[in-house]
Amino acid sequence: MLLDLTQHKPSGVTIDNCQAGDMVTVSGMIHNVRVTKWGGFIILRKSRGLLQAVVQNETSKFFDESGNEIALNGLCREMAVTIEGTVGEAKIKDPAAFYNTIEVAVSTVRVLSRPTTPEVVDMNALKFGDEETLLRYKFDNRQVTLRNPRDMAILKVQSTIAKAFADFLTENGFTQIYTPKIVSEGAEGGANVFKMDYFGKQVYLAQSPQFYKQIGVGVYERVFEIAPAYRAEKHNTSRHLNEYISLDVEMGFIKGQEDVMTLEAALLHAIISRVVTDCAHELALLNATVPQLPQQVPAWKLSEVHEILFENHLCEEDHRGEDDLAPEEERAICKYALEQFGSDFVFVTHFPSQHRAFYAMDDPEDPSLTLSFDLLMRGLEITSGGQRIHKEADYREKMLKRGMNPDNFRFYLDTFKNGMPPHGGFAIGLERITACFLGINNVKECSMFPRDINRVAP
Amino acid sequence: MLLDLTQHKPSGVTIDNCQAGDMVTVSGMIHNVRVTKWGGFIILRKSRGLLQAVVQNETSKFFDESGNEIALNGLCREMAVTIEGTVGEAKIKDPAAFYNTIEVAVSTVRVLSRPTTPEVVDMNALKFGDEETLLRYKFDNRQVTLRNPRDMAILKVQSTIAKAFADFLTENGFTQIYTPKIVSEGAEGGANVFKMDYFGKQVYLAQSPQFYKQIGVGVYERVFEIAPAYRAEKHNTSRHLNEYISLDVEMGFIKGQEDVMTLEAALLHAIISRVVTDCAHELALLNATVPQLPQQVPAWKLSEVHEILFENHLCEEDHRGEDDLAPEEERAICKYALEQFGSDFVFVTHFPSQHRAFYAMDDPEDPSLTLSFDLLMRGLEITSGGQRIHKEADYREKMLKRGMNPDNFRFYLDTFKNGMPPHGGFAIGLERITACFLGINNVKECSMFPRDINRVAP
Numbered sequence: 001m002l003l004d005l006t007q008h009k010p011s012g013v014t015i016d017n018c019q020a021g022d023m024v025t026v027s028g029m030i031h032n033v034r035v036t037k038w039g040g041f042i043i044l045r046k047s048r049g050l051l052q053a054v055v056q057n058e059t060s061k062f063f064d065e066s067g068n069e070i071a072l073n074g075l076c077r078e079m080a081v082t083i084e085g086t087v088g089e090a091k092i093k094d095p096a097a098f099y100n101t102i103e104v105a106v107s108t109v110r111v112l113s114r115p116t117t118p119e120v121v122d123m124n125a126l127k128f129g130d131e132e133t134l135l136r137y138k139f140d141n142r143q144v145t146l147r148n149p150r151d152m153a154i155l156k157v158q159s160t161i162a163k164a165f166a167d168f169l170t171e172n173g174f175t176q177i178y179t180p181k182i183v184s185e186g187a188e189g190g191a192n193v194f195k196m197d198y199f200g201k202q203v204y205l206a207q208s209p210q211f212y213k214q215i216g217v218g219v220y221e222r223v224f225e226i227a228p229a230y231r232a233e234k235h236n237t238s239r240h241l242n243e244y245i246s247l248d249v250e251m252g253f254i255k256g257q258e259d260v261m262t263l264e265a266a267l268l269h270a271i272i273s274r275v276v277t278d279c280a281h282e283l284a285l286l287n288a289t290v291p292q293l294p295q296q297v298p299a300w301k302l303s304e305v306h307e308i309l310f311e312n313h314l315c316e317e318d319h320r321g322e323d324d325l326a327p328e329e330e331r332a333i334c335k336y337a338l339e340q341f342g343s344d345f346v347f348v349t350h351f352p353s354q355h356r357a358f359y360a361m362d363d364p365e366d367p368s369l370t371l372s373f374d375l376l377m378r379g380l381e382i383t384s385g386g387q388r389i390h391k392e393a394d395y396r397e398k399m400l401k402r403g404m405n406p407d408n409f410r411f412y413l414d415t416f417k418n419g420m421p422p423h424g425g426f427a428i429g430l431e432r433i434t435a436c437f438l439g440i441n442n443v444k445e446c447s448m449f450p451r452d453i454n455r456v457a458p
Numbered sequence: 459m460l461l462d463l464t465q466h467k468p469s470g471v472t473i474d475n476c477q478a479g480d481m482v483t484v485s486g487m488i489h490n491v492r493v494t495k496w497g498g499f500i501i502l503r504k505s506r507g508l509l510q511a512v513v514q515n516e517t518s519k520f521f522d523e524s525g526n527e528i529a530l531n532g533l534c535r536e537m538a539v540t541i542e543g544t545v546g547e548a549k550i551k552d553p554a555a556f557y558n559t560i561e562v563a564v565s566t567v568r569v570l571s572r573p574t575t576p577e578v579v580d581m582n583a584l585k586f587g588d589e590e591t592l593l594r595y596k597f598d599n600r601q602v603t604l605r606n607p608r609d610m611a612i613l614k615v616q617s618t619i620a621k622a623f624a625d626f627l628t629e630n631g632f633t634q635i636y637t638p639k640i641v642s643e644g645a646e647g648g649a650n651v652f653k654m655d656y657f658g659k660q661v662y663l664a665q666s667p668q669f670y671k672q673i674g675v676g677v678y679e680r681v682f683e684i685a686p687a688y689r690a691e692k693h694n695t696s697r698h699l700n701e702y703i704s705l706d707v708e709m710g711f712i713k714g715q716e717d718v719m720t721l722e723a724a725l726l727h728a729i730i731s732r733v734v735t736d737c738a739h740e741l742a743l744l745n746a747t748v749p750q751l752p753q754q755v756p757a758w759k760l761s762e763v764h765e766i767l768f769e770n771h772l773c774e775e776d777h778r779g780e781d782d783l784a785p786e787e788e789r790a791i792c793k794y795a796l797e798q799f800g801s802d803f804v805f806v807t808h809f810p811s812q813h814r815a816f817y818a819m820d821d822p823e824d825p826s827l828t829l830s831f832d833l834l835m836r837g838l839e840i841t842s843g844g845q846r847i848h849k850e851a852d853y854r855e856k857m858l859k860r861g862m863n864p865d866n867f868r869f870y871l872d873t874f875k876n877g878m879p880p881h882g883g884f885a886i887g888l889e890r891i892t893a894c895f896l897g898i899n900n901v902k903e904c905s906m907f908p909r910d911i912n913r914v915a916p
Contacts, residue, residue, distance in 0.1 A: 002754040003716060003805065005723035009630070027711040029676070029877065047631060047679040078877030080711065112711070115877035116850040143873045146677045156678075159634045166621070172467070173505060176617045178703050178888070180907045181639070181686055184915040196654035196663075199692070203914050205654075212907065215916075218487070219604045220614075221505040227686070228639055234657070245636050253485040253538065253570070258461060265463035296460040347461065392574040411916035415601045419487065419536030419573035430636070449638045449670065456661050457642040458673075458869035 015051065015099065018087045024104065026051065027082045027112070029147070033075050040072055042109065044083060048156070049098025049149050049281060052090065053083050053106050060106040065113065078120045078147075080112040096149065098281050121145060135442060142449055143458045151445070153282035157275060158434040158446055162226055164274035165247050165428075168267050174249070175220040179212035181205055181228060185408060188357060192232045205230035208427060210359065211412045213250040214388060217423045218415055221252045226430075236453050238442040239380075241431055243451040249385075250425030257371045257387040258299075260424040261347050264375065264383065265297045268345065275437065288438040291344035291377060298337045299347035299373070305333050312336065323352045331379040349373040349386075358398050361387040361424075375426070377436045385426025392416040473509065473557065476545045482562065484509065485540045485570070487605070491533050498530055500567065502541060506614070507556025507607055507739060510548065511541050511564050518564040523571065536578045536605075538570040554607065556739050579603060593900060600907055601916045609903070611740035615733060616892040616904055620684055622732035623705050623886075626725050632707070633678040637670035639663055639686060643866060646815060650690045663688035666885060668817065669870045671708040672846060675881045676873055679710045684888075694911050696900040697838075699889055701909040707843075708883030715829045715845040716757075718882040719805050722833065722841065723755045726803065733895065746896040749802035749835055756795045757805035757831070763791050770794065781810045789837040807831040807844075816856050819845040819882075833884070835894045843884025850874040 015026040031045035039055035055072055062070045075081070085104040093100045121144040138145045145151060166176060183206045186193045194205040209225050216223035229246040249267075254260060272290050275283070283290065300308065306320040306329070314332040319325075325333075325348060337346040350369045353362050360370040372386025389395050392413055399406050406413055434446040444450035449458060473484040489503035497513035513530055520528045533539070543562040551558045579602040596603045603609060624634060641664045644651045652663040667683050674681035687704040707725075712718060730748050733741070741748065758766065764778040764787070772790040777783075783791075783806060795804040808827045811820055818828040830844025847853050850871055857864050864871060892904040902908035907916060 001757045002799070003720050003723055003757050004754055005720055005727055005751075006753060008717075008720045008724040027879070028679070029879065047633065080877060080879035082711075112879055113848055113877065116875040120876045141869075141872070143673045143869045144676070144876045146673070152677055155635070156633065158636075162636070163624070163628060163634060166624070170621060175505065175614060176621060177613070177906055178616075178620070178686075180701055180909055180914075182688075182701050182909055182914055194654060194656070196652060198652070198914055199690075199911050201914065211916075215601045215604070216906075218602070219610055221486070226684075228636075230640075232657075243638055243640050253540075259466075262461050262463055262466045265461055266466040269463055293463075295464060296462055299459045299461050341460070390571055411601045414599070417574040418578045418602045418605075419538060419571065421485070421487065421538035421570055448635055448674075451638055451640055453657050456638075456640055456656055456659065 015046070015104075018102070020087055020089050020102070022087045023084070024087055025082060025084050026104065027080070030075060030077055030079045030081055031147075031149075032077060033072070035072060042075065042081075042083070042106065043097075044081070045147065045149070046098065049152065049285070050094075050096065051099040051102075051104065052094070052097060053085060053104040053109075054088075055106050060109070062109045062111075064111050067110075070111075075109065075111070076114070076120075078115045080114075082110045082112060084108045095284050131441075135444070139444065139450060139455060141458075146448065149285060153279075153285045154434065154438060154440065154446055155448055157279050157282050157286075157438060158430060160275055160278050161271055161434055161437070162245070162247065162430055164271040165267065166224070166226060167274075168270040169222075169224045169249065172222070172263075174222040174224045174251070175216070177209075177213065177216050177220070177223045177225050178227070179206075179209045179216075179225060181230070185211070185412070189404075194230050194232045207231060208246060209248050210357075213248050213425060214359070214412075214420070214423065215415050217250050217252040217425075218418070218420050221421075222250070224249045234453055238444070239432070241443060241447055241450055241452065244432075244447065245430035247428040247430055247433075248425065249427070250423060252421040252423040254387065254422055254424050257349065257373060257385075257424050260385055260387065260426060261297075261299055261349075261373060261375075264385065264426055265293065265345070269293050283438075286438050290437055292338065292342055293345055294342045296341065297343055297345055297347065298341050299349060300333075301350040302348055302352075303350070305329060305348055308336065309333060324355060325374075330376055330381070334376055334379045344378050346376045347373050348376060356386070358402055358404065359388045359395070361389050361394075362398075371424075373426075377433070380432070380436055382433050382436055383426045383428050385424065387422070387424035390416060390420045390422050473504070473562075476560070478545055478547050478560070480545045481542070482545055483540060483542050484562065485538070488533060488535055488537045488539055489607075490535060491530070493530060500533065500539075500541070500564065501555075502539070503605065503607070504556065507610065507743070508552075508554065509557040509560075509562065510552070510555060511543060511562040511567075512546075513564050518567070520567045520569075522569050528569075533567065533569070534572070534578075536573045538572075540568045540570060542566045542568075553742050579605075589899075593902070597902065597908060597913060599916075604906065607743060611737075611743045612892065612896060612898065612904055613906055615737050615740050615744075615896060616888060618733055618736050619729055619892055619895070620703070620705065620888055622729040623725065624682070624684060625732075626728040627680075627682045627707065630680070630721075632680040632682045632709070633674070635667075635671065635674050635678070635681045635683050636685070637664075637667045637674075637683060639688070643669070643870070647862075652688050652690045665689060666704060667706050668815075671706050671883060672817070672870075672878070672881065673873050675708050675710040675883075676876070676878050679879075680708070682707045692911055696902070697890070699901060699905055699908055699910065702890075702905065703888035705886040705888055705891075706883065707885070708881060710879040710881040712845065712880055712882050715807065715831060715843075715882055718843055718845065718884060719755075719757055719807075719831060719833075722843065722884055723751065723803070727751050741896075744896050748895055750796065750800055751803055752800045754799065755801055755803055755805065756799050757807060758791075759808040760806055760810075761808070763787060763806055766794065767791060782813060783832075788834055788839070792834050792837045802836050804834045805831050806834060814844070816860055816862065817846045817853070819847050819852075820856075829882075831884075835891070838890070838894055840891050840894055841884050841886050843882065845880070845882035848874060848878040848880050
């Protein structure tokens, strides 16, 4: 037998390129059936959302898997069906439907397969008294509750953000890399690392691809990665996941951390544009407004943020001299940036060295500070980044100062011993930026199958 | 401070858009320096490969990190430098260089940073007596040996294959998903699964996203994933990795497994086209010829393959009646397909049920066989795929027949209980297809940081 590869696409009219009056064949899952005196409605669920099909008792026909004719009330939710019919303009433009300008007048419905039980999870009825109960139910039955159009929309936006990230960076000379998640050394230190046995040896799940993306800069100048990262954090909050997707960037030959921040701003601009273009339906369904990112993005030193907020009386307390941002400051500086500069984003730079990872480059003008930054969006930190140390001697000095043993980092230090350009980078948590874009309170809703201290299934 | 995001790109002439006579500024790592009587050559390494810069004693000047003038012999390999000069046509078009039609007449070289030791790994001298010693050296020092243009080229092609995979599927209505690698149940069964402790619970590293991508079909109709997969295989061969990147596809509303195979053929066609277009330099450097994929791709049943090879006397032995392909058959049928149909690819279908995963759909015409396939390329299996069971009852029956306990698969079975369309899919090992494309013998060379039973670092 010979397979013709040009046959992989349907030819002719499809539901995605049809006009009123066209005959179409469209497959999907029955999301709902409503019976009326004169016929009824079948709400069909497709990959992007809902389509309304209109049944007329006199002209519409229904067939089961064996080709036997059945009645409309023989159809039920979560049947896989193929509908043939004529495209018409939608009487009511329902924003909840993806296909909200057209509807299909049904000629035939053919059942392809059906649920085992008529008691399928009712995606339309996913409303509970309190949010915690709703979320627990959703996550416990994620294999089916993902079929809820709202959840479909959230993860469609997530997927679009990741694709836009990859496309922008590829266009700008970055190489996408794939680095191991089974590692012999944790990059970020601390206790929150998952351990496992690897043929009798203790290894770890990577907390980040930090070491590997820096190595990548010595090879490809500019690299990025989209991959899972692991944090064995025991606190179960709405802002944390134990397994999340990290969008990592690292670039060489920078003049300073400003180059990294400028790239990130341009990248975010491209992501926002793509989401607006490709996810208009999802944004409408979720009643979400994408963040504002002007051409000029504010970037202030931590000490300047303290000062701005104090001078303008924007915080309850005086935080000047503190070595981190207080939560009220995160909110206040974002509000200020939006009002004064039309920006939902604020870079905060020059965090104290003792609070940043060992690989952060100290500021030559004040070595107690680092050339590192956080990016705040709508009051929440979505990125950490900065310029990295690129000299072996500077790494050794900082490691010793922190009580780290350089011998445990042989391959990492060998990278710098063999020469490395000035470089820097950042990481964005995919679930967190998705939540921020969409105004979702719990980051777990932006993970297809969230992992937390209590949950490893489904 | 305000960052202008439009400044993320260099304006004006760059090394990638210049013409003879242009002044350019170009940064990179010094790959090699050759001193002559009249000056010399600096071979600069950029993200895609090498560029030749020509030094004239009378006109070229060199400066160290502090801006002090130095001599040409003050430069060494693996220094990060910025070169200013004038673009000229290359005297010799060296296929080993990415920039092989131009060269740069050096005005100045400024050192940005330097290796700690002059004894940096000599990427040009990576030649050993036997391949095993060379590979061990390469992998032991991967953080630096990746800078070898040949290794850079392999992984650039790998990255391009993955990007082409994502782009083609996105254009064809597939949604990219991100599923967990920490799982409570292994999808593929067997002993080769890594176990780990997750807050006191035993969990596994995912062998494949099989369950999750099938769930994804109930949500988005068509899904794909690019992510690591884990196999705790103890054999250390040139064809296996313990951590690899799996390119996974799953599509709903199929009429049969032919739809899946046709899609895969079209996908491979798109990948090959992209590699030819975007990686011409890498293919030339590696002396590689991409595989031939005609519009009509051969697809034979396992029993037909036995028969074809027997009738045409293409194998030493008579394999008719055997329940798998013998290695000599894999090679022989690929040779036959290339000679008769101009195809480096052959689909082999209808493998016996007992050799395929439990989720494979049995052939209604002969339930001892499955509607499943392998895709062979140049004598090697690069894909397994097929149509999946989509009815809960069929899963339960097959599980019980195999001594599996359906209760251990609650969330998976619940997916089918709640209705699923007919569907199927496949998975491609990224490192393996890269090796096949490029004629690389050891799949580990196609992994940035390979993991095998003896190796978890770098």
